[in-house]
Amino acid sequence: MSHDRHTPRTVRITAAGSKPRRRRGWDIAVALLFCAAIAGSGAAALSAAGNGAGEPADSAASSAAELRLGYFGNVTHAPALVGVRQGLLAEALEQGTGTTLSTQVFNAGPAAIEALNAGAIDAAYLGPNPAINSFVQSRGESVAVIAGATSGGAQLVVRPGIRDAAQLKGKVLATPQLGGTQDVALRSYLASHSLAATPDGGGDVTINPTENAQTLKLFQDGKLDGAWLPEPWASRLVLQAGAEVLVDEADLWDGTLAGKPGQFTTTVLVVSRKYAADHPGTVEALLRGHVAAIDWLNAAAPAERAEAVNASLKEAAGAELPRDVIDRALRNIEFTPDPLAGTFPRLLEDGVESGLTKPADLAGLFDLRALNQVLAEEPGHSRIGAAKLGTE
Template sequence: MSETVKTPETIRITADSGPPKRGRAIALGIAAAVVILLGAGTAVATALNSGEQRTTSSVATGTPAPQLRLGYFGNVTHAPALVGVQNGLIAGTLKDAGTNSLTTQVFNAGPAAIEALNAGAIDAAYVGPNPAINSFVQSHGESVSVIAGAAAGGAQLVVQPGITGPEQLKGKVLATPQLGGTQDVALRAYLASKGLKTTPNGGGDVTINPTENAQTLKLFQDGKLDGAWLPEPWASRLVLQAGAKVLVDEKDLWDGSGTGKPGEFPTTILIVNKTFAAQHPQTVEALLKGHVAAVDWLSRATPAQKASTVNAALKAAAGSELPADVIERALGNITFTTDPLAGAYPKLLADGVTAGVTKTADLHGLFDLRALNALSGQAKVSAAGLGQD
């Protein structure tokens, strides 16, 4: 399965059309990650100002947007997006609210999606929590709101079979999907807890190379990587297709402090550009309705139904399906939920500070769960004092 970034023009879905078609891939390098981590403030301000100029007439009253531009990844951890797009759940609820066009863009990792969101190229995105935190901190709370959870769990540190403990990682070369991404922060924080230093530029006791997931698989198979901290299905692909062993299952590092749910940690959340949300609350509510429907379907479907539907969506979004054993293992490691597990975010921020990719900040205002909690039949989820619910 290739790792691609698709431009909005390459995948266009109206409420009456079928699944997206595959388009031109655009490689994103480490430079994009550095921009979003270290210099996003200007891009955010520009995007916000341009958004205000485009739709000043709708700010006062709030109107449905003519289209929604949505970003997500071709990963199993993004199954609510995959299913919501593939099965027309999101397009259907958007149409009912007066938003007749859904445009989607497929990314490889969170920092690139955040850069597109802050630059005004997309309006909402499924991402990992740490890139959302980074954007919120860099913009002083002006860029994004977390409006729902999507997936919990589904990330592991997998290594070459000869590595049996963290002490053997010194001097090794590991990979993560992108600098500053959720798995990148988790790995750096874990290594720090074991007394192993890393730096964002690849220095320290352990070398961490931000690498696209498909390339990580090939490099691991060729013996050029000692391990990687990856989301599903890539952890399962390295285990089942490349002979990797699990050194750390991230769920074992979460004892429930802050969330009350031992073993659960946020992997994928749904965020929206704050300016867009203020201008088009009806469209955001419609997006949430489609999202909740997708999560509900994933929660009720049989394993076979989930595997078949998610595989079809992966083929549409990323070009290929997964082997049966890989998707079965991957889906078994993930909990799909609308709860963003807000109580985990102080630790996620602290881990980002430890990793050297963000700074200490006040996260109050990051969450706006009011529209989610107002939906009929939706169990109330908490913002843990970090926003409105």
């Protein structure tokens, strides 16, 4: 895939099927300069809203003129990819509250959270650990998880000949970004096998947080021994660079914290608490489009789903994937609006043990009220619980 997939871009969509047009990106950079000040604003409004993501509402007063959404050019973000390209998100927003959708493509969760906390975007698809980190660091004032998106689709892939964890000692591995979901997962796995890896790159195993396209090239050039990656990057290293799977993360989840064995959260949908408190109707409309995208992905025939996701990747990231790569990637993941809230305490614990976050109480992280209202109106869906970590 093209390297420029990781250059942030913004697309404004006014209605389903309309042609995207680029926005100027300087406001993103300016907002980031004032991250600390902006991230702390609106706390009083959130307290008045009960520290939740806001009650679902149909009032025009609760709608926003614009919703700025972040997501990644990864297969694990297929609900966002397909939802944007097919106009499902824009249509739901336009019909629900007359809100315009604009989008920003990111490489990894910490960067998306930084933009969200800076007020540069309003909602984002990202991994659970960046959402946890933001919630903990802001003492619950920054974001709320309002839905799940994807379960599964992350693997530790390595050079042939590496058969067990002990052989990773002295090796150099990569993850998409320090503090991201795969970064925490790798550090936790190493610690469980008595291998140290410090955030500054020291320890028994060197971990170099690296942009995904660079990881593929470095692995092909023999400069990396492996990487813990989301799809489609794990599949790309296996099928295009000769890597082998040492750990499928699905094998590390036995089902006691989720609905069934192998389920673990890869992607969730989060929203700024201030934005949600100010515009609950817009958040509900976003969720309608989100559920529609998930339903489409789950109902589509495998070939149709692969074609749609690939076309969406080309639009978001600049290039399609080979058919064998997209097929392998999609086989490894499940699309679900359930954020699997019961898994989050373990994710927090893994982050604490890795030295990348602080111990905290996650109560209030989830606000699934609007999601459950949407699901109640859609056939084939059940109510989703927050595992006593928020409202539902």
